[in-house]
Amino acid sequence: MITIELNGQQQPLPEGSAVSDLLATIGCDGKSVAVVVNEQIIRPDNRSAHLLHEGDKVELLIFAGGG
C-alpha cells in the first residue's frame, strides 16, 4: 500500500494505482472534476495512465456557486 494526500487528507491506495483507480475508490465519476497531482493538471485521457506514488499531493476540484 501507498499513502497519498488527497485534498489535504491521508488516503491509502494499493501500489500501482492510477488516478482513475483513485477516482473509482472514492466514488467520483471524474466528470466535471479537475485532477491536480503535485500541481500538475491530469487531463481525463491521461488519468488511467498516470500512476500515483507515495506522498503524492492530489487535489480534486469542482465548480461550485460563487460570485
Added chain:
Amino acid sequence: MDSLQLGSYTFSSRLILGTGKFSNATVMLEAVRASGAQLVTIALRRFNREQAEDDLFGPLSAIEGITLMPNTSGASTAAEAVRAAHIARELSGSPFIKVEIHPNPQHLMPDPIETFEAARILAKEGFLVMPYITADPVLAKRLEEVGCASVMPLGSAIGSGQGVATAAMIEIIIRESGIPVIVDAGLRSPSEAAHAMEMGCGAVLVNSAVAVAGNPPEMAEAFAEAVSAGRKAFRAGLMQKSGSAIATSPLTTFLGTY
C-alpha cells in the same frame, strides 16, 4: 446593436450574475434564466466525497447562450490565482477568468499588487482577464495596459449591500478607460445598478442582492430591467445638472393681465 464587447466575445446582456449564496441550485438556475445574463460567475472548490453536491457546471452550461466566468476566489497570492485560473480553464473551457484575490476575510478587499501580477501573467497567456479591484483609476489603467478585457471596480465591500459608494472614483475610471468598466460587488438594489449604468459602466456584476432576495428569480428580472434602463439612459444622454431652477413652462403672467 448595443452590445458589450469583451475580447472577441459579444454579449447583448449587460448583467453578469454570480451563482453563490443561493438557497439551492434550482433557485439559482431559475434566477440565471430570469436574469437573461449571458456571463455567469462560478467558483472552484475541493471535491467532497461525503457531501454529494449538485453539479452546477452541467446545468449551467446547458442554458443556451451562457458563458461561464470562473473566479479565483480563495487565492491569496498571484501564484495561487494563476494556478486556479489554469484549473478553471481546464474544467470550463472558458477563456474568461475573474481574478479575485482577497487575502483578508474580514473585509474582502482585493490585493492590488497580487491582482496586477496575476492579471499580467494571465492576459499574456491569452485569458480574458476580468480583475476585481478597488476603485482605483491608476490601477485600472495599469490593468488595461497589460491587456485585461475589462476592469471590475467594487461599488462597496462584497455582500455589504452598500451600493456604489465609490461612484466618484468609478466615474474617473470610466472617463479614462478604453475597456469596459464593470461595477462588481456591493449592489443591493436595481436602482443602484441603473445608476451605475447611467454613469457609463459597461455592465454590472450582481450576486448577493439576487441570491438572498425573497424571490431571487423576480429580483434577477428586476436587475435586468434596471440595467437595461440605465444603459438606455446613458446612451440617450442625461441632462446637465443645474444649481438653480430652469423653467419647463413659459413664465408669461397672462393669467393676471385681463
